Amino acid sequence: MIKLLVADDHTMFVDGIESILKTEEDLEVTGKCYNGPSVLSFVTENPVDIVLLDVNLPGMNGLEVCKTLSEEHPEVKVLAISMFNEESFVTEILNHGAKGYILKNTGRDELLKAIRSIYEGKSYFSKEVTETIMKSLMNQRKASTRTDHFIPKLSRREKEVLKLIAQEFTTQEIADSLYISLKTVESHRSSLLSKLNARNSAGLVRIAMEHNLLD
Amino acid sequence: MIKLLVADDHTMFVDGIESILKTEEDLEVTGKCYNGPSVLSFVTENPVDIVLLDVNLPGMNGLEVCKTLSEEHPEVKVLAISMFNEESFVTEILNHGAKGYILKNTGRDELLKAIRSIYEGKSYFSKEVTETIMKSLMNQRKASTRTDHFIPKLSRREKEVLKLIAQEFTTQEIADSLYISLKTVESHRSSLLSKLNARNSAGLVRIAMEHNLLD
DNA sequence: TTAAAATTAGGGGAAAACCCCCAATAATAT
DNA sequence: ATATTATTGGGGGTTTTCCCCTAATTTTAA
CATH class of the missing domain: 1.10.10.10 (Winged helix-like DNA-binding domain superfamily/Winged helix DNA-binding domain)
Structure with missing residues (x-):
């Protein structure tokens, strides 16, 4: 049984996820959180396999939550969920330990696939997100070669x-x-x-x- | 007219590429090189839009060639081609300025698509390569959190x-x-x-x- | 509310880095 | 062959960093 914690500040969204997941026999939503700090305290007190984490949580945002989680509870996997396919969000939260990233317009089947992939230790990114990451990888390079003054060859x-x-x-x-x-x-x-x-x-x-x- | 330089130590492969490309009206193979240094000298003396560069060149390897190229001829774009879908090759050469990476088992259509994408300033990666990069991104994180000593929180x-x-x-x-x-x-x-x-x-x-x- | 951690600040000293100046020899490129 | 660059090394001096010590006040956490 995969134990899930859903963290999002929109109640309807959390409930929606829950109703999607409750028809699955191997999945169980064991907790629901509506802000960052409560995620951390819930995880400390309850066994959780995967946190479905909204990147844009109020108060302590998703990035911080994810970072703290991966430091203090490295066994808990984070599947980041966001409304926005913003490259900064994606790369940041991946650098903070998230195992996957999907968008909120993701369908039921893809959500289930993502959860099960992550539970098996694999990572999961939706197609759009993958494209965004590749772009950001390239832009990163461009940015660093664009701004900086030419560097003379070192001996x-x-x-x-x-x-x-x-x-x-x-x-x-x-x-x-x-x-x-x-x-x-x-x-x-x-x-x-x-x-x-x-x-x-x-x-x-x-x-x-x-x-x-x-x- | 897109001017191409094909660099690979296998003559048959170079000729194969050339024959694939010569049927295209907007593409022209203006040079063929069989080792690293000759790529650099050819590019210095002839106008080239895109270099189809084998990552595993003998002597000066593809990585070095790519690095030097992007430093001394930033206007020349590099499409890396390799037999192997090795994450180390892929990430390394991307960090050295390559704009795209495809495998040698890539078909004619995908090759053409890659060349034209890169000519337009976009980047191109074959599907397998994209997957490899995502994996390496994740492993990179794992590696860095594994080896390093815990870092106390900074105020x-x-x-x-x-x-x-x-x-x-x-x-x-x-x-x-x-x-x-x-x-x-x-x-x-x-x-x-x-x-x-x-x-x-x-x-x-x-x-x-x-x-x-x-x- | 009490303990712990963060922020503030000082004295004094040793080590390291940084900045001029210069110049001979070796390697490399034109 | 000759000019350029790299590598080597020195004198002498200023600035900065690093290290030891202590300690008051404020903020934060238990």
Whole structure:
């Protein structure tokens, strides 16, 4: 028996879901919540397999709920449900631990399919959502290549030093591990700062990660 | 007329593609390459709209070629082609600027569709590839939550300071912008170092980005 | 209501990073 | 061959970070 918790601030929607699900013999709606915090407390006190979670909950929103859930109750799976096929919602909640994402205009059959997929440990996304994610993946790339100033090519040594900086080594430690002088590493550091247009190591690391320079 | 460069180390495959494409009036194979470096030199010397790039090229592999291409010739679009539906290949080459990814068992019609989509600035992925990407997105999350040590909750102030550090502000500048003392910011810094288990700002930024702490 | 955590702030010091300056040698490209 | 870039290294100095200590006030949670 799959134990479900339905979380949405619209009572009618929650009841609708419940009536859809109650005809299924392997599914059971064990709880209904109308805001974020009550989801967390319900899950703490009752066994739940899957939370059908509205992304746009009032008060504590779905994202936060999902994040907290996946941290404190990693065994509980989250199927995100939303009215909107917004790429920001989709990617955000996936990064916060949701196992699936469907839209509210999803039909009965697809809802059941999604629930059972997730219960089996698989993930589920409706077709529209999948398309949205692909688009956002691409736009993400475009955005990062569009906004940023051209980055001059880094030399082999500079890349090495950069990686070690990101791994929290000090200049002296980098010098030791590369068998070169402290001054040489400082010299590479300063050309890195200038090439990446950064003010300090923090910026170096941020820019390096934004540009995938650490592979 | 869409100008295509076909890059693959298997001559038969290149010729096959060419013969498929030559019946199309809006497509023209203007070049054929059998290794990585020659792709780069061809593109430098000839106008090319789309490169049909085999991911598994000998010598300089497809990934490197794609990365260099998108840096030095961002106007040239890359349609990655591979024998394997390996998630590592797919995600890697997408992060290196490819606009689409199809498999070698793709049929004629889908190939044409992919080329024209990409020419119009859209992206294209075959169905199998899309599934693979979704899976890898999920696994990525699993991997990152599996390996990393639990991160204590950061307080509101700590998050603020962390974001400003990542934006390359110095402690003094952070103090000024938050209207608090230098010493207070130092105190937040040190609790950040301890909570995130970092040795310095570089680590702070790396860990913050690895855990999406900067949104 | 009491305990715990967060926010504030300071003194003082050591280590690291950052910023000028410069310059020789090695590798690479034209 | 020759010019450019990469790599190496140094002197000397300022700024910033990091670390140790303490501690009052405020906010939040049990």
